[in-house]
Amino acid sequence: MNIQNLLRYVSLALPIFFFFFITPTTQYHAHHHRQQPIFNDLTIHTFINKTLQWKTRLVKFQGHQLKLSTPTIVAAICCFIASSISSAGGIGGGGLFIPILTIIAGLDLKIASSFSAFMVTGGSIANVMYNLRTKTDKSGRMKKGLVDYDIAILSEPCMLLGVSVGVVCNHVFPEWLITILFAVFLVWSTFKTCSNGVGYWKTETAKHNESRNGCEKVGNGVTKNGEIENLREPLMGVEGKENSGFPWKKLMVLVMVWFSFFIIYLIRGNSYGQGIMPMKPCGVGYWTLSLFQVPLAIGFTSWILFSKQPIACLGPNKQGVNKLIFPLMALMAGALGGVFGIGGGMLISPLLLQVGVTPEVTAATCSLMVFFSSTMSAFQYLLFGMEQTGAALVFSFICFVASVLGLVVVQKAIKEFGRASLIVFSIGIVMALSAVLMTSFGVLDVWQDYISGSYMGFKMPC
Numbered sequence: 001m002n003i004q005n006l007l008r009y010v011s012l013a014l015p016i017f018f019f020f021f022i023t024p025t026t027q028y029h030a031h032h033h034r035q036q037p038i039f040n041d042l043t044i045h046t047f048i049n050k051t052l053q054w055k056t057r058l059v060k061f062q063g064h065q066l067k068l069s070t071p072t073i074v075a076a077i078c079c080f081i082a083s084s085i086s087s088a089g090g091i092g093g094g095g096l097f098i099p100i101l102t103i104i105a106g107l108d109l110k111i112a113s114s115f116s117a118f119m120v121t122g123g124s125i126a127n128v129m130y131n132l133r134t135k136t137d138k139s140g141r142m143k144k145g146l147v148d149y150d151i152a153i154l155s156e157p158c159m160l161l162g163v164s165v166g167v168v169c170n171h172v173f174p175e176w177l178i179t180i181l182f183a184v185f186l187v188w189s190t191f192k193t194c195s196n197g198v199g200y201w202k203t204e205t206a207k208h209n210e211s212r213n214g215c216e217k218v219g220n221g222v223t224k225n226g227e228i229e230n231l232r233e234p235l236m237g238v239e240g241k242e243n244s245g246f247p248w249k250k251l252m253v254l255v256m257v258w259f260s261f262f263i264i265y266l267i268r269g270n271s272y273g274q275g276i277m278p279m280k281p282c283g284v285g286y287w288t289l290s291l292f293q294v295p296l297a298i299g300f301t302s303w304i305l306f307s308k309q310p311i312a313c314l315g316p317n318k319q320g321v322n323k324l325i326f327p328l329m330a331l332m333a334g335a336l337g338g339v340f341g342i343g344g345g346m347l348i349s350p351l352l353l354q355v356g357v358t359p360e361v362t363a364a365t366c367s368l369m370v371f372f373s374s375t376m377s378a379f380q381y382l383l384f385g386m387e388q389t390g391a392a393l394v395f396s397f398i399c400f401v402a403s404v405l406g407l408v409v410v411q412k413a414i415k416e417f418g419r420a421s422l423i424v425f426s427i428g429i430v431m432a433l434s435a436v437l438m439t440s441f442g443v444l445d446v447w448q449d450y451i452s453g454s455y456m457g458f459k460m461p462c
Contacts, residue, residue, distance in 0.1 A: 344370075
């Protein structure tokens with residue numbers, strides 16, 4: 001019966017995904033009475049040129065202000081769907097929001113990036129509120145939480161440091177190199193994530209069969225009617241920790257990390273000299289403050305790295321995971337996120353799954369880290385004179401509602417079918433879509449630079 005319900009849910013979801021795929025290529029046709037086929041000449045050169053022309057016309061139509069038009073409404077619907085999918089995996093979804101806002105809504109890349117920061121913040125707020133809820137069992141004792149604060153504290157400082165390093169690399173690297181790196185890493189991550197998802201699914205299936213075969217045994221979670229009480233629980237388990245109370249101390253450490261890095265960003269400003277203190281862009285003071293992030297990240301990471309409390313996860317060989325691997329993964333994910341211009345949540349999530357962190361703990365922990373990183377980006381955009389704040393808040397609210405809906409649907413599906421692997425597959429879907437959209441977007445920019453004769457080599461950081 002559960003398999004039939006699952007197939008029914010999948011059949012209901014397919015039209016939504018079909019709409020998500022075909023809408024970006026059809027929504028703008030309503031604004032043109034005369035349409036010419038794109039594939040008159042089946043050459044890559046012609047196809048790319050016509051796509052660039054279509055994108056240019058859409059940008060001119062939209063202008064510098066986001067108008068209430070058909071492209072805007074379609075972009076909002078696509079962002080709603082993207083956010084609902086992303087929320088299940090605890091990742092931000094910036095890899096989907098930016099292409100949607102630039103290709104469909106016709107926003108400038110800089111404005112789209114600022115919108116994306118607010119939208120990711122809206123979705124992450126919903127995730128954090130859901131995951132920080134305190135639950136009690138039948139005896140009144142607090143259940144173990146999903147968020148692993150130790151992993152968050154170990155990862156967040158190095159992720160923020162990696163983002164700063166990645167932003168510098170983004171200015172230095174040519175566009176074609178960034179596109180290649182993004183495509184290679186996303187394809188690899190998508191493959192590993194889907195492989196993990198298949199592995200979790202097989203394990204869950206095996207445990208389902210074992211539970212059904214053992215339903216005759218007494219005292220093994222079986223009711224008098226022979227029904228298995230725990231069959232619909234997530235069979236992969238949740239490797240959280242038993243909590244005697246809310247971990248205020250660890251949460252305050254995360255707030256201190258956020259505030260410390262935010263103060264540095266606020267004083268330093270950006271490479272254009274926008275900051276609260278008069279400072280020469282890319283001068284001695286600028287780079288001194290930038291380098292101060294290194295000992296700051298090391299200090300916060302050492303707080304828990306050398307503590308005696310173990311990390312609650314097992315590696316592929318069922319052995320304890322070395323704590324040092326988490327800040328190293330976060331540093332790499334943050335650096336790649338800064339290079340690609342997206343959040344690090346989508347990049348660190350498959351890495352956590354790879355070292356053995358369960359899907360539910362991965363989603364909850366990543367959502368908390370995404371919340372801190374996205375709010376920092378959003379505050380920086382506000383302080384540096386962001387345009388169209390009202391429209392950004394509207395899109396942020398849309399993503400908040402979509403994330404709540406996505407979380408409720410996925411959690412009900414997990415309870416119904418006892419498959420936490422659904423979280424892994426949702427992460428894989430977002431990463432696959434991001435790989436296609438962001439890579440296509442990068443290819444268009446590289447081709448436009450090539451045909452215009454622009455410089456395509458390495459650049460100075462300032």
